[in-house]
Amino acid sequence: MAELASSAAHVRHGSSIGQPLTRRDGLLKVTGQARYAADNHPPGMLHAALAVSSVARGRVTGLDLEAARAHPGVVAVMTPENRPALAQDPDEKAGPFVFRMELLQDDTVRYVGQPVAVVIAETLEAATEGAALLAPRYATEPVSTGLEDGEAFVPPAVGVGAPAEVRHGDVEAGLVAAARRVEAVYETPAQYHNAMEPHAVVAAWEGDRLFIDTPSQGLAMAVGRVAGLFGIPPENIEIRSPFLGGGFGSKGAISGPQVLGILAAKLVGRPVKLVLKRDQMYGPVGHRAPTRQTLRLGVDGEGALTALHHHVRTTSSRYDDFFEPSGSVSHTLYASPAIATTSDAVRLDTGTPIFMRAPGEASGSIALEGAIDEMAAACGMDPLEFRLRNYAEVEPTSGKPFSSKALRECYAQGAESFGWSGRPLAPRQMRDEDGLLVGWGVGTATFPALMMHGQARAVLRRDGSGLIETGAHDMGQGAWTAFAQIAADSLALPINQVEFRAGHSGLPDAGIAGGSAHTATAGMAIHGAGADAIARLAELAMADQRSPLFGAGNAGVVAREGRLVRRDDESRGESYAEILARAGLDEIEGRGTGAADQAAQQHYAMHAHGAVFAEVKVDPELGQIRATRLVGAFAAGRIINPRLVRSQYYGGMIWGVSFALHEAAVVDRRTGRVMNANLGEYHVPVNADVPSLEAILVDEVDPHVNALGIKGVGEIGITGSAGAVANAVWHATGVRVRRFPIAIEALLGQP
Amino acid sequence: MNRFDYVRPATVAEAVAAAAQPGSAYLAAGTNLLDLMKGGVMRPARLVDLARVPGLDVIEALPDGGVRIGARVRNSDLAYDPGFARRFPAVAEALLSGASAQLRNAATVGGNLLQRTRCAYFYDPASACNKREPGAGCDARDGENRLHAVLGWSEQCIATHPSDFCVPLVALGAVVEIEGKAGRREVPLEEFHCLPGSTPERESVLAPGELIVAVRLPGEAASFAGHARYVKLRERTSYAFAVVSAAAGLRLVDGAIAEARLALGGVAAKPWRVPEAEAVLRGVRPGAEAFRRAAEAALSEAQPSGDNAFKIELARRILVRALTLAAAGTPERLPALPASPHAPHPGVSLHG
């Protein structure tokens, strides 16, 4: 990717990490040259369009195949009748995170929006109309569509294999002993990721080799899944995913529609492009499940928690498992001698819910932060003071010390910048010059510092340049840039001397880009690969009598800007190029792995933290809300590139605003149809919704999470923010709304 | 989208002749029509493109001080026309509160009047909808209907007309000029849209094939220029349809209201002028109490059609707001957030 470049002004040689470099893929993106999956058009390509179900449960009893086939330009219609065979049943559950998918295995319908046929045509127009002409007929069955529907059960696990119940201390006793109790029920709606880029696939078969352009947050996993389904060796599959137009979890596992595109290409023996229509993203590609959360809190006379019970009712699909782990935030955020989190769920006739940006933490945090705020108010305490009173010095449920936790600094710096000290305690006390109600709220942000498993390869070349390869994913978080920075430092080269390759399944597996763990995981792999290459080079030099480094042995050598020098005398050394040339080598290779340090994890609780302060204005008569100001202060270990990290925080904070005020799927309870399956009525914030954002990067050194000290920054921004905004609405109006997003009508009570 | 014949007439007469064929639809900018066609909600057999019909894109000052706006004038061109915006500021404000800058650059006057409801069941061909398919039933009636009509609805249809533009237009007595096979006729905007009754598919008085050629505002409509506002309540700050909206125009003489013009948006299948409320205000001094009485009168017939009782009180309050702002005087320049409750209103005491 020769065009990748960074504006040089910010580059300081020798230490790329920490520099606020502009995006190396920036020029490509602002000129329209960055190629997303749907931008590909191999010769001979046909267009495919999905026909999807409009009912939630039943069977397809008929399709008007004649009408579709007769439409000019239509080449084929793929149905269960003629769909190419698969080597694996798409309903086979090979592991907890292999999700069942609908690949036209039969005529069953299990949710609205499920693909029931694929039309392949010469043009997009013909394919789309062909799909519409199929006009499926159904035999329907009664549907479950809401949190109240059906029998609740306790799932075997929530989130990623986390226990559905965690108990620490005696909550009931703590509640009985409490001087004050709060019980509150919070509700969060179904939400859809709605990455701006719809899921797309361009698939081309050459014999039993398969070439796929598709956005993926997990290339190696996608290769594995496709290989399994089609019964071909993984090495026959090449997935290119240089840029994702956002993922937010919905592009973590390859989805049914993407595989249908591959099947369509197989059926017609030509390359096929299949792009989801926006409304088709409300079904087969996952969502955040709705929740109803009951929080019971008790405090003693001093405002210290005596008990915290966080119960989560959520939903999964009728045919597969994913349970939003909303209780997790209660495990870490506030100190209490007794904490319990419990979960149950009902099964609905929907697509299977899945990870969505801060899965569990986002929905759980808005509820917990609301309940904490309610308790602070009940105690007559400032909500920030209340949070400090209940500051967790160790992780409450596990008792482990934190590997690092600069939350106090976050509170302090955020409050200072926001001007929190001027906040009146009682609600409904502040007005702006136009008479709008003004409210201030705070929320604590938290997200675990996770690591996946990833690998990288480093090469030092005879011309003195370096190469780093890892199949990392850039969903917008800035992988092309941040990893290049780590790569440069790992090879001790200036960044423009290092070629960085990513976004391709042929490269070493970088692990999945999720859980805010990608920078740490692939970053550590790169770091290790670079160090390995340097070490090999050093060995070469130290063993060579002609090298000034010969015999440096015990003193050791260090890498400095393309040279190896003696640690005890940095004036003695030579360049990488010289070493390789003398050894007659074109290049030398290193390998690295990024993975969690199990021992450290045994000892420490690892989380990023933050504090978000929000101001909202509310029209006292009309109830329209605007989040006029947000200040977030976050501590997340070492910051690779502050410019990119700020952007991650802003994005997360906007998602928080969205959670509190805007986004929700409106589900028709009779049919299970999402009635706002679009971007016009499924509201996400527009530019005018977020007039003022500030993100403060609080210093934090974490010696335990990993050698680079990196925690994640991609998801934490939502947590805290959503609660801060909701709490600010209470402070503005005196009305505690426990159902999100906060609706205008909830605020109309008192003019 | 279905296949269709595409014709591009060069005159009004040709257009009317071309559209006389059953199954025809006029194409203006297409920002509503193409959307509906993509969704399979409308499947016209023939599109009669107005792009080349001359004379439809002119804003003309009339001798009486009024204005004649060609049907193909773009929403943004009208809103930013300095002469127009000065004389009819509430109309400009309504236009600029609608959709997005891009859509306003395309959308036309005629298309805005004839844009169809945003009722989600209407948009979903799998749902029963009397408007889309007469006699099929109305899935909104017992469905997700929080934003549906509270005035003028029927058991057959509870949809609203989503236009912002039409709200101040109807308040100011706009007239629609129509050309058909039988020649030209004029219909006051107030009588242009139909209430659903038992024929919700019939949304306006246009006969099939009739063409809107222009919308006219009479000269006296400009007499409200000093005290005219539009207020629109939304679920996000911009790029959203109105939950409810209101236009108010006042002509003040010696500190008393000589004449008031009031209309509501987002509450009914048509832009809803409220002559009862206008009458309440005639001759009285502007003030919170009088405004509230007018608002009560305006909503006296309102009925929830579902989970939307809150819209009735909201409509009252937004009328009061629009009146309060109008009484305070039209600002020199439209606020940065047109029609928004979050636009600053320096010097106006809004909240009792």
Next chain:
Amino acid sequence: MSLSITLTVNAVPRTIALDDPRVTLLDLLRERLDLTGTKKGCDRGQCGACTVLVDGRRVNSCLALAASLDGAEVLTIEGLAEGEVPHPVQAAFIEHDAFQCGFCTPGQIMSAVGLIREAQAGDDPERVREAMSGNLCRCGAYKGITEAVLEAQRRMVANAEEKAA
């Protein structure tokens, strides 16, 4: 039915035979002219990702019928830079990190160019935010976008003044 239209796309006049009147400007650009810089986020006028300039005005190309634009001048993201030199809006977007995934970015940039030409917002950030609200960004790059638009506009004014002097 086949119809022939002429369009000037990024300053290049083109005669285009359309075998199908249904083709929107967006699909024409993306699927038939290989100008894939313009993105499709919703295909319904609800996101702004498809924003291009038609006769100098920003519009949603997904809701414009190509046939209807016969004779028009279209400017897309690919035609914005002057050779190797990025347009001031493009440069400012990079500098202010006004994007993350980049998918909404071509639409944002074309919208910004349209906004600056409209000359209604001036240097008021609130007017810029409102005028950019027809472009959704799910990554939430709005802060950088607003800053970039304001800065690009300043730079363009300064450049124009320099030229004039």
